[in-house]
Amino acid sequence: MIPSTAIKLVRHNVANRMMTRSMHDLSMRQKTGQVMIKHGLGGRSTTNGHIATVFGCTGFLGRYVVNRLARQGTQVVVPYRDPDEARHLKVTGDLGQIIPLEFDLRNKEQLRECVRHSDIVYNLVGRDYETKNFTFDAVHVDGARQIAEACAENGVARFVQMSALNASEDSTSRFLQSKALGERAVKEVIPDATIVRPGIMWGHEDRFLNRIGTGDGWEFYTNEGNTKIRPVSAVDVAHGLEVIFTAESSMGKTYEFYGPKEYKVKEIFDLARDITMKPLPIRHIPNSLLKYGAGLIEKLPYNQTISADLIERRSMDDKISADAFTFEDLYINPTELEHVAIQFMRRFRSNAVFDLPYEKGEGKVQKGVYHLID
Numbered sequence: 001m002i003p004s005t006a007i008k009l010v011r012h013n014v015a016n017r018m019m020t021r022s023m024h025d026l027s028m029r030q031k032t033g034q035v036m037i038k039h040g041l042g043g044r045s046t047t048n049g050h051i052a053t054v055f056g057c058t059g060f061l062g063r064y065v066v067n068r069l070a071r072q073g074t075q076v077v078v079p080y081r082d083p084d085e086a087r088h089l090k091v092t093g094d095l096g097q098i099i100p101l102e103f104d105l106r107n108k109e110q111l112r113e114c115v116r117h118s119d120i121v122y123n124l125v126g127r128d129y130e131t132k133n134f135t136f137d138a139v140h141v142d143g144a145r146q147i148a149e150a151c152a153e154n155g156v157a158r159f160v161q162m163s164a165l166n167a168s169e170d171s172t173s174r175f176l177q178s179k180a181l182g183e184r185a186v187k188e189v190i191p192d193a194t195i196v197r198p199g200i201m202w203g204h205e206d207r208f209l210n211r212i213g214t215g216d217g218w219e220f221y222t223n224e225g226n227t228k229i230r231p232v233s234a235v236d237v238a239h240g241l242e243v244i245f246t247a248e249s250s251m252g253k254t255y256e257f258y259g260p261k262e263y264k265v266k267e268i269f270d271l272a273r274d275i276t277m278k279p280l281p282i283r284h285i286p287n288s289l290l291k292y293g294a295g296l297i298e299k300l301p302y303n304q305t306i307s308a309d310l311i312e313r314r315s316m317d318d319k320i321s322a323d324a325f326t327f328e329d330l331y332i333n334p335t336e337l338e339h340v341a342i343q344f345m346r347r348f349r350s351n352a353v354f355d356l357p358y359e360k361g362e363g364k365v366q367k368g369v370y371h372l373i374d
């Protein structure tokens with residue numbers, strides 16, 4: 001017979017152990033002193049106590065960021081303009097963890113609603129082209145400022161602003177100019193905001209490899225294909241944003257996320273030809289003529305493919321700032337495009353050669369390279 005006092009003691013100990021929390025179950029926002037308590041074992045069926053808002057979640061990068069936050073138990077607010085564009089995000093987190101909210105970039109009340117409960121806000125909103133409703137400045141400067149102001153008013157602890165590599169107020173590209181002005185606008189409102197400048201991103205839904213693969217005779221070289229770029233994986237960028245999520249040391253810092261290797265644009269076309277086993281013919285048109293033509297085309301309604309500013313950007317080499325932080329500071333080993341490009345470009349092959357191996361790249365995949373199928 002076990003004495004009842006012993007049973008009571010065991011019960012007391014078990015109850016106590018269940019109540020005990022380890023340090024790793026707690027995290028604190030430095031700026032606001034908010035303490036987040038994790039419930040559960042970790043992963044999707046857990047809540048980590050954080051609430052994040054990801055503006056621009058309906059775009060290419062957005063899905064990877066929402067997925068990474070949600071799968072570690074973060075409740076994610078996903079502001080959308082078109083509900084169909086946000087629907088796929090629902091399954092990235094547990095039931096009730098993904099919260100779609102309608103918003104308009106110019107509606108302050110809706111912006112406040114989107115950030116009210118969050119301890120971190122990401123602004124990934126951006127556009128490669130101007131529309132009759134939104135200029136570059138309206139999206140990248142005024143829009144960013146509005147979101148930052150809504151965050152400041154609601155005491156949001158962290159703000160992460162997505163800019164672009166080469167962003168500069170003196171840039172000859174209006175897109176890059178507006179990105180730099182957007183950084184400044186955000187910093188004026190939230191001085192400890194984190195700025196992230198990615199290079200051209202590649203991935204399954206990108207506008208880079210997909211454009212090259214589908215171009216098939218309609219693509220053109222600017223700068224005779226000699227522009228030097230450092231393309232970066234969208235998965236690596238999302239990984240960086242995930243690390244920044246908890247790294248309070250990243251507050252107030254500027255990060256530049258670029259790929260480990262510099263390529264000339266014509267080298268990427270050669271890679272695409274090797275992989276797709278297609279000739280992918282290219283047109284050589286002088287820059288001045290391209291800009292003139294693109295300037296005319298961009299006036300057409302519903303044109304989303306080409307603009308004079310895009311030609312300007314495609315003629316500019318990627319420049320890295322010496323004082324910006326990089327993937328290395330976040331202990332991320334970025335993936336080299338040519339090692340994995342086959343995963344993204346095989347689908348452009350013809351049926352006759354679809355299954356043929358691509359030895360150049362496939363043999364080289366390194367151990368320890370970050371997995372890409374997110």
Ligand SMILES: NC(=O)c1ccc[n+]([C@@H]2O[C@H](COP(=O)([O-])OP(=O)(O)OC[C@H]3O[C@@H](n4cnc5c(N)ncnc54)[C@H](OP(=O)(O)O)[C@@H]3O)[C@@H](O)[C@H]2O)c1
Nearest residue numbers: 056057058059060061081105124125126134164199200201
């Ligand atoms: N992709 C790249 O290679 C690259 C390179 C450097 C920097 N960046 C920057 O990184 C960020 C994410 O890139 P991404 O490729 O994921 O962009 P994306 O696919 O073009 O997505 C842009 C997002 O911004 C939203 N958006 C655009 N204009 C808006 C407006 N007027 N009002 C409200 N929302 C608006 C879009 O919402 P809707 O779905 O409703 O349109 C979408 O969610 C952007 O800021 C981009 O400029 C991208």
